[in-house]
Amino acid sequence: MFTLTIKKSVQMSVLLGALVGSVAAHAEAAPISDVVGTIEQTLTAQTQELFVSVKREFVMSLQTQLAESIYDFNSQLSLNAENKGESAGVDEYSAK
Secondary structure (H helix, E strand, C coil): HHHHHHHHHHHHHHHHHHEEEEHHHHCCCCHHHHHHHHHHHHHHHHHHHHHHHHHHHHHHHHHHHHHHHHHHHHHHHHHHHHHHHHHHHHHHHHHC
């Protein structure tokens, strides 16, 4: 997802570069400030979209890591409880 967003941003930048080149060839048709304003708005929107995507990916990664840690911790607690139960059983038989 993150790679796809970066690819999309790069494609948009290339498209904007082509647009600027085209506008430069037809400079009389539109004032440069309008073109720069449009480019700035597009880049701002793309940047915001990228940040939202990165934030979503980061939160999902943290949730996954936390869930794995909790699962590992619970598994370890279960193993420790089973081992204590088995060792208590062994102590009972050896005491006889």
